[in-house]
Amino acid sequence: MTKSTTAMPIIQKNHYSTLTDGIADLREKGYDHDFDQAEFHLECKKLKKNFKPENFTITHTYRFEGMTNPSDNSVLYGIEADDGTKGILIDAYGVYADAISPEMIEKFRVEYKSVDEE
Template identity: 70%
Template sequence: MAIHQDNPYATLTEAIAQLKADGYTHDFNQQGKHLECKKLSKNFQPEDFTITHTYRFEGMSSTDDNSVLYGIEAADGTKGQLVDAYGVYADSLSPEMIEKFRVQYDDPGKL
């Protein structure tokens, strides 16, 4: 389960750039039951990856601008990132994927 980390970044772009500099160079997409890395033509089941970084960003003008950046490492060593808007894809994900991406925050009212 991903744990909320203090977010030292002012912008999502800044956080993405730092993760890339730290080797998280691949882009992941959430699918119903797995993560997909199109560039590598690979799919990763929930048990095959770990969320190593979680950074939450809140939009200034609209809650529609809220997003979470995940740093992800797969069991085979593939490192990448996923940007997700809060809850947008939750209805299309399997219970295992929802649980994998559940983020714990100090305030239980968040997310």
Template identity: 55%
Template sequence: MKQFKTLTDALTDLRERGYVYDFNLAENCLACKELNLMLHPEQFAIKEFYRFEGMTDPADNAILYGIESNAGVKGVLVNAYGFYADTISSDMVNKLRTVPNE
């Protein structure tokens, strides 16, 4: 897995490699407003992820996920550490904890 100094650097790299859509967390799925697409846990794979820790503020902690749907749609999800634990289904929590597919 690559190493990046900043979240912006990682996002730029992923975009250049085809991860062009933005996904957001919903309770039971990932949503892409641009495509009007909702992906449930069994409909996508986490291809790679990167953790970023804020130097002075724990609120700056984030994980960047490279996501690919079963149909080949590629995009990114940026999520604060632990933020999703109380707001999404246990299936989504478990999916986001998985290791990317090789």
């Protein structure tokens, strides 16, 4: 069995108390822009740029689960584009997940592995 050559992002053990804490930490690390997910690409409206799946890397992934309401589930992504643009994407998952292309699904597929196992 051969190992995939595509590097998969790791959902890291969530060491943040809140989504807000995670966002603040990524901002301190230079993830200054906000990305929106479209069917075939990511959008950075502030820069008026679109990034196809082959033009960005997911560098950080943190999952947050609502304690009392399953609709509060979200994932915080730290993303770096090939041109050096760094930003975040906050994505709801579950019943509110948006329809995206197979290429975007593949890009956001993650390996469930805790930081402690590295």
